[in-house]
Amino acid sequence: MAQLQEKDGFGRLLGSSPAMLQVFSMVEKAAQIDVPVLIEGETGTGKELAAREIHEQSARCPKPFVAVNTGVLSRELIVSELFGHLKGAFTGATENKKGCFDEADGGTLFLDEIATMDERVQVAFLRVLEEGVFRPLGAPTDKQANVRIIAATNMNLRLAVANGAFREDLLQRLTVFRIVLPPLRERSEDLPVLARHFLDSYRDEFELQVTGFDDEAMELLQRYAWPGNIRELKNAIAQAAIMAGQGFVRAIHIPPRISSLHPVEAAQEIGNEEHPDSGTEILAAPCSPTDITEETTAGTVDIPLGLTLDEACQKYILATLNYADTNKSKAAKLLGMSRKTLHEKLRRWDSSKNQP
Ligand SMILES: Nc1ncnc2c1ncn2[C@@H]1O[C@H](COP(=O)(O)OP(=O)(O)OP(=O)(O)O)[C@@H](O)[C@H]1O
Numbered sequence: 001m002a003q004l005q006e007k008d009g010f011g012r013l014l015g016s017s018p019a020m021l022q023v024f025s026m027v028e029k030a031a032q033i034d035v036p037v038l039i040e041g042e043t044g045t046g047k048e049l050a051a052r053e054i055h056e057q058s059a060r061c062p063k064p065f066v067a068v069n070t071g072v073l074s075r076e077l078i079v080s081e082l083f084g085h086l087k088g089a090f091t092g093a094t095e096n097k098k099g100c101f102d103e104a105d106g107g108t109l110f111l112d113e114i115a116t117m118d119e120r121v122q123v124a125f126l127r128v129l130e131e132g133v134f135r136p137l138g139a140p141t142d143k144q145a146n147v148r149i150i151a152a153t154n155m156n157l158r159l160a161v162a163n164g165a166f167r168e169d170l171l172q173r174l175t176v177f178r179i180v181l182p183p184l185r186e187r188s189e190d191l192p193v194l195a196r197h198f199l200d201s202y203r204d205e206f207e208l209q210v211t212g213f214d215d216e217a218m219e220l221l222q223r224y225a226w227p228g229n230i231r232e233l234k235n236a237i238a239q240a241a242i243m244a245g246q247g248f249v250r251a252i253h254i255p256p257r258i259s260s261l262h263p264v265e266a267a268q269e270i271g272n273e274e275h276p277d278s279g280t281e282i283l284a285a286p287c288s289p290t291d292i293t294e295e296t297t298a299g300t301v302d303i304p305l306g307l308t309l310d311e312a313c314q315k316y317i318l319a320t321l322n323y324a325d326t327n328k329s330k331a332a333k334l335l336g337m338s339r340k341t342l343h344e345k346l347r348r349w350d351s352s353k354n355q356p
């Protein structure tokens with residue numbers, strides 16, 4: 001239990017609330033015992049991170065951790081993706097193909113979004129859990145499975161069972177070891193540590209000079225309900241860090257949907273603060289030296305959940321450039337980065353866009 005005594009978390013999982021301490025102790029137990037694990041929790045609560053932590057602390061760690069989102073695989077593809085196929089198993093199967101069970105051999109197979117798993121796959125999956133074997137498509141015999149399965153869902157599996165969409169016997173098998181990740185709104189005491197951690201990492205990554213949050217900004221963060229949980233927090237901190245650029249992150253730097261400040265007001269405050277002599281006129285027309293157009297409304301940019309950090313950063317920087325009338329020096333100043341760094345980022349995105 002030595003790691004549980006670390007102040008702010010367990011491995012890469014941060015938090016020190018009673019609910020998270022309970023999660024840490026379950027993650028540690030799950031790492032020690034080679035049983036299937038079911039991780040439940042709302043979107044963005046850290047299910048995949050917890051699964052990786054279990055794998056990394058388990059004896060299977062030197063072997064692969066393979067993550068597969070079963071919810072997005074088509075009915076036709078999923079069996080072959082999971083179990084592999086032999087050449088000629090179906091039209092188009094021109095080569096033997098290894099499935100995820102083979103790729104994860106000796107390691108951990110993380111099956112995400114299992115609630116929407118196809119009925120046929122549920123049956124095959126149950127067989128792996130019960131008998132430890134699977135059969136690639138077109139193969140005459142079974143193969144021994146040497147993987148630990150960690151499944152995750154952000155949907156209510158009991159409801160799915162009641163609706164006939166999920167097999168009860170499979171649910172029973174999976175709930176031998178069940179970890180539920182609490183939503184962020186139920187452990188707001190963890191928020192400052194998480195926010196600080198994300199701020200520090202974006203400061204380094206984006207070469208910013210931000211130093212922390214002022215009280216008002218932290219209060220706004222703690223007042224918000226975070227329906228997208230830690231992923232949403234992480235994205236919001238990226239945006240706030242870029243907006244602040246240097247010094248403290250203040251209330252005006254927090255994305256308006258979170259701070260509930262009127263977006264135009266927030267933009268005007270920033271405009272006044274950074275350009276005392278430039279008035280508050282904000283450009284709405286898209287313009288982009290890299291030819292990537294951004295839809296911006298006065299002083300705001302919409303960064304939807306699900307983007308990679310680089311995509312979010314790109315959206316944000318281009319919107320700021322637009323806001324600064326395509327003046328790179330002005331935009332770099334607003335973003336709190338050197339003109340050279342801004343120039344390099346734009347050049348990198350432009351060249352990756354032109355790649356085939
Ligand atoms: N306790 C935590 N400490 C630090 N970072 C965390 C923690 N929980 C989640 N994160 C980070 O938040 C983001 C979302 O986590 P993750 O992808 O594991 O969520 P999820 O529950 O699998 O989400 P989804 O249901 O949408 O797939 C990741 O960048 C992850 O590193």
Ligand SMILES: [Mg+2]
Binds near residue numbers: 047048112
């Ligand atoms: Mg996930």
